[in-house]
Amino acid sequence: MTYTLTYFPIRGRAEHARLLLEDNKIPYNSQVVQFGDEWNSFKKKGLESGELPFGQVPVLHDDKLHLAQSGAIARYLARKHNKYGADDVEKALNDMMFDMGIDIQNMYVKFIFDENHKQKKEEFVKDVKGKFDLVEKFMKRQGKPYLASSEPTFADYLMFEVLDVIKRQKDDILKDFSHLESFYNKMKSRPNIVAYRESDRFFEKPVPVEDS
Ligand SMILES: N[C@@H](CCC(=O)N[C@@H](CS)C(=O)NCC(=O)O)C(=O)O
CATH class of the missing domain: 3.40.30.10 (Glutaredoxin)
Incomplete structure (x- = not known):
């Protein structure tokens, strides 16, 4: 089915x-x-x-x-x-990183739907960088090619999406986070993701807000 x-x-x-x-x-x-x-x-x-x-x-x-x-x-x-992680520890860590991704996504949603968001952009960037710093340190400790695993999991697809949407607000936002930036670039260059994002199945707009 x-x-x-x-x-x-x-x-x-x-x-x-x-x-x-x-x-x-x-x-x-x-x-x-x-x-x-x-x-x-x-x-x-x-x-x-x-x-x-x-x-x-x-x-x-x-x-x-x-x-x-x-x-x-x-x-x-x-x-x-089979995109959850290789064992119970990896699965738990992917749950943790997925929920962190949701926290960051919710910060973005709160920001972008605020009718005064243009004036609040600097504050949003500062707050979200605080979260990126935590993810960066986690990645550094883990030393895995993706967030918690050696192959992409459900947590990686969410974190990539969240980073991609936030980069639309400030393209160089990952420049101080080398692990996150290389994770982002790795996800973005996966051939099936490239093909999807070039297809008519892909919607450019993250949310129905003009400058999202
Ligand atoms: N916690 C839910 C939230 C779902 C949600 O808020 N959906 C919105 C769009 S993102 C919706 O359906 N809005 C239309 C409505 O509530 O009538 C999830 O993660 O799926």
């Missing part, structure tokens, strides 16, 4: 799952729902049928399973396709 991933025509909270699927050439259908009236009626029907359990997206459909919550989706795909 081919997966269907339902989301808006943005990267948002679905992109790390798309990256995992694309990088590993796992077949999936992308169901794109437009904002506005289309979403409102889709949401109503989805809540009634159970296909949108919480009336929000992303949702991953796998036969009779309708899975909401981007973290649950990432972990489900990671378990099914």
Whole structure:
């Protein structure tokens, strides 16, 4: 059964799952729902049928399973396709790094949806660099090619996405973080990720905000 991933025509909270699927050439259908009236009626029907359990997206459909919550989706795909880490310790560390990625993503979401975000950019950059510094030190201690593993896991797809979106605000933001920067470049140059990001399946916009 081919997966269907339902989301808006943005990267948002679905992109790390798309990256995992694309990088590993796992077949999936992308169901794109437009904002506005289309979403409102889709949401109503989805809540009634159970296909949108919480009336929000992303949702991953796998036969009779309708899975909401981007973290649950990432972990489900990671378990099914062996992208969770090599052993229990790696799995735990990937859980930790995924949740760190979500913390950073939430900082970005809070910043970008603030209508005065242009004036708050310097503060955001300073705060987010504080988090990058912690991730950098973790990577240095670990000494692994990816965050906690020798092959990309669900945590790596999320962290890459978060870094890529934040770089759009300040392109040289990784210059003082050599481990993070080389991780970012490694992820970005993976052939299937390059091909995906050049395809018409890729949405450039992280969120529906003009300068996102
Ligand atoms: N914790 C959820 C958050 C899901 C969420 O906030 N979805 C938003 C888009 S990113 C949504 O569906 N908004 C439309 C609505 O609530 O009507 C996750 O990580 O998936």
